[in-house]
Amino acid sequence: MSPVTTELASTTRAFLTRPHQAAFTTLRPDGTPHVTPVRFTYDATAGLARVTTRAGARKAGNxxxxxxxxxxxxxxxxxxxxxxLEGRATVTDDPARLAEAVRRYTIRYGAAPPTPPDLVVVEIAVDRVLSLNL
Structure with a gap:
């Protein structure tokens, strides 16, 4: 599937800019779900969500x-x-991609994310958006 780059409803777009946390679900190698609270950003134009984390974190490993x-x-x-927001995910430590993730996070949450030495970004090419009451 291709990333979702169509225009979201203005209420959905606004909701995704508020400084809320989200539940991030990945699958462990044995197929069981791993759910953790995260902060993230969503670039509706590119159809890309970003989660910064440590390279050694379970979610990055999954x-x-x-x-x-x-x-x-x-x-x-x-x-x-x-x-x-659902989609295919990749993990990268590319400096330009990390800088963009940190920039967007700082705008959304009003402070930079933690910066451990093994900082990576999980990039999600969003191909499905589901919502309720927006």
Whole structure:
């Protein structure tokens, strides 16, 4: 599937800019789900969500172990309103991509993310957007 680059409803776009956390679901090598709270950004124009984390974190390892077919989901909720972003994910430590992830995170959350020495970014090519009450 190609990334979703179509225009989101203005209410959905606004919801995804609020400084909420999301539940990030990856699959462990044995196929069981691993869910963790994260902060993330979403670039609707590029259809790309980004999560910064440590290279040694379970979520990064799960994505790397899944190879090019690794699928993940991010679900941001506030009461009975929610948006889920699904897609294929990759992990990178490319300096330009990390800088863009940090820049967007800082804008969304008003402070830079933690910067451990093994910082990486999980990039999600979003191909499905689900929502309720937006």
């Amino acid at each position: 994505v790397a172990a899944g190879g090019p077919a690794a699928r993940v989901a991010l679900c941001q909720a506030d009461g009975f309103r929610w948006v889920t």
